Amino acid sequence: MNFKLLENFEINDYILLLSTILITHVAYYYYSYFTRINPLPGPFPFPFIGNLPQIYWLFNGDSRKFYNYCYEKYGDIHEIYSTYSNFANVRSIVLCRSDYLENFLSEKSTHWMRLPNCKGPEELGIEGKGVVFNTNFKSWIRNRHFFSQAILSPKFANEAIHWTNVLFIELESYWDKLFFKEEIIKENKNILNISQWFNHYSTDLIIKLLTGERSYLMTTYFNTFIDEKPDNPSEIIEDSVKLVQALNKHITGYSIFYIISPFLRHYIPFFKNKADDILQNMGFLNQVMSTIIKRRRKEIEDIPLNEPLPHDMLTSMIIKNTFRDVNYIEAGEVARSMTETEIRFSLLEGILGGNYKNANMFSFIIYYILKNPDVKKKMIEEIDKIFQGDKIRPITKDDFYNLNYCEAIVKEVARIIPIMRSFARCIDKTDEIAGYKWPADTLFRINIDAIHYNKNYWEEPDKFNPDRWMVEGFESKKYSFIMFGGGLRLCPGRKLAMIELIFACVELLVEIKPRN
Numbered sequence: 001m002n003f004k005l006l007e008n009f010e011i012n013d014y015i016l017l018l019s020t021i022l023i024t025h026v027a028y029y030y031y032s033y034f035t036r037i038n039p040l041p042g043p044f045p046f047p048f049i050g051n052l053p054q055i056y057w058l059f060n061g062d063s064r065k066f067y068n069y070c071y072e073k074y075g076d077i078h079e080i081y082s083t084y085s086n087f088a089n090v091r092s093i094v095l096c097r098s099d100y101l102e103n104f105l106s107e108k109s110t111h112w113m114r115l116p117n118c119k120g121p122e123e124l125g126i127e128g129k130g131v132v133f134n135t136n137f138k139s140w141i142r143n144r145h146f147f148s149q150a151i152l153s154p155k156f157a158n159e160a161i162h163w164t165n166v167l168f169i170e171l172e173s174y175w176d177k178l179f180f181k182e183e184i185i186k187e188n189k190n191i192l193n194i195s196q197w198f199n200h201y202s203t204d205l206i207i208k209l210l211t212g213e214r215s216y217l218m219t220t221y222f223n224t225f226i227d228e229k230p231d232n233p234s235e236i237i238e239d240s241v242k243l244v245q246a247l248n249k250h251i252t253g254y255s256i257f258y259i260i261s262p263f264l265r266h267y268i269p270f271f272k273n274k275a276d277d278i279l280q281n282m283g284f285l286n287q288v289m290s291t292i293i294k295r296r297r298k299e300i301e302d303i304p305l306n307e308p309l310p311h312d313m314l315t316s317m318i319i320k321n322t323f324r325d326v327n328y329i330e331a332g333e334v335a336r337s338m339t340e341t342e343i344r345f346s347l348l349e350g351i352l353g354g355n356y357k358n359a360n361m362f363s364f365i366i367y368y369i370l371k372n373p374d375v376k377k378k379m380i381e382e383i384d385k386i387f388q389g390d391k392i393r394p395i396t397k398d399d400f401y402n403l404n405y406c407e408a409i410v411k412e413v414a415r416i417i418p419i420m421r422s423f424a425r426c427i428d429k430t431d432e433i434a435g436y437k438w439p440a441d442t443l444f445r446i447n448i449d450a451i452h453y454n455k456n457y458w459e460e461p462d463k464f465n466p467d468r469w470m471v472e473g474f475e476s477k478k479y480s481f482i483m484f485g486g487g488l489r490l491c492p493g494r495k496l497a498m499i500e501l502i503f504a505c506v507e508l509l510v511e512i513k514p515r516n
């Protein structure tokens with residue numbers, strides 16, 4: 001390019017040049033907008049920023065309110081525009097009716113992509129890795145297969161039940177100590193912040209089940225109320241706190257690699273500093289996970305062949321397709337064992353994917369139980385019938401299958417206030433969806449809230465009514481209850497989530513019977 005020309009430019013020439021570029025861009029943007037394929041109703045978009053102004057100005061950044069507003073105003077199928085790394089802003093087709101979801105959620109569905117390719121994940125070092133954001137089919141299907149095998153196995157479920165019991169006993173021991181401490185009562189410090197406690201409980205549980213190692217978040221939280229020396233070595237506690245801080249930083253910050261353009265991330269100091277911080281944090285998380293994997297490999301080597309191995313996800317992944325695997329068949333590359341990177345990402349994504357959702361959902365469950373005394377009464381009746389007043393015995397797998405009303409409560413809370421309000425699919429080939437023909441790379445967003453509140457699928461959808469799940473032979477209409485998504489990307493942690501949530505409710509009500 002001949003930069004000599006620019007040397008002779010004066011300030012007015014620069015302004016003219018920039019204005020021309022800007023006007024051309026805006027003109028092209030709106031030309032593309034008005035000539036788009038299958039135009040649908042939706043809020044009017046702006047160049048570079050899509051519908052961000054409406055989300056922030058009209059709804060104070062609350063995207064749930066924005067989605068509900070769009071559903072009410074524009075109907076079952078509409079479009080919105082959001083910022084997405086490479087493309088500045090991208091059109092999403094929002095689907096709010098379950099009969100539009102056949103091509104995504106049926107068993108025959110072949111649409112597996114969640115988001116289109118962009119540069120961000122490559123920079124973050126997660127491109128083609130793990131399960132959640134993987135856009136490489138071969139790698140995703142392999143990781144997904146191992147992830148599901150490890151986490152959905154009956155042995156893993158038993159392990160989950162065992163540790164749910166053990167950690168809840170630990171949680172109660174902290175509550176007992178706090179409740180009886182006079183000085184704490186005096187300082188009014190003993191008020192239970194259920195949401196905080198459950199967050200730490202849930203993190204300790206998921207880390208134990210996936211890595212086989214203990215973290216001590218509940219202990220750390222407990223220690224903030226007392227001056228005594230903790231029982232556990234302080235370095236172990238500090239390590240778990242650092243790990244969880246890094247996980248939280250990742251959850252709150254990684255989206256910068258998806259929604260902010262590479263130019264801003266590389267050259268504008270505010271975004272660059274944030275991106276660098278997340279990259280450094282990712283390095284730390286990788287290092288911690290690698291250390292845990294190395295340690296477990298060594299432990300497995302030291303366990304004699306005739307002794308059983310634990311059933312945490314890490315152990316299952318390390319031994320998968322090796323001679324320690326009971327289902328091992330020598331079959332070459334097809335059945336090769338998992339690499340360190342594959343294991344690392346599965347662990348990280350499992351912990352990230354499972355932790356905050358369960359903790360948030362539990363807070364809502366407690367809220368709805370306490371707000372509805374009839375529901376609480378029925379729940380206690382079911383629990384009393386099963387446990388016959390025995391407060392000490394651990395909860396078993398059979399209990400899990402018999403706690404039908406507790407399960408109904410969890411499902412009803414998930415219906416009325418879904419933790420994930422929407423999930424995405426991007427089609428990689430032309431398809432007909434919701435009566436329109438769409439080209440490859442079209443992005444769809446499935447609005448869970450709208451479907452869970454649709455009067456055509458649910459009687460009195462605004463009413464919190466767990467009994468609707470108890471009617472004999474009741475089955476929700478096809479794709480009208482989608483708390484865990486569906487199709488090829490259905491949440492693999494669903495069984496674990498249900499075990500944890502149902503058991504935690506029972507433990508809380510059996511032991512404590514919280515007042516309204």
Ligand code: HEM
Pocket residue numbers: 131132133144349350351353354355357358361419420423424482483484485486487488489490491492493494496497
């Ligand atoms: C109440 C708890 C939970 C809820 C509501 C929930 C919900 C969801 C939803 C809606 C999706 C997207 C599904 C789709 O795109 O069709 C998802 C994906 C996923 N969830 Fe969960 N989840 C929960 C707990 C867990 C737990 C405990 C784990 C792991 C231990 C987990 C791991 C994952 C993973 C790895 C994916 C990505 C799957 C893929 O992309 O193939 N989730 N979850």
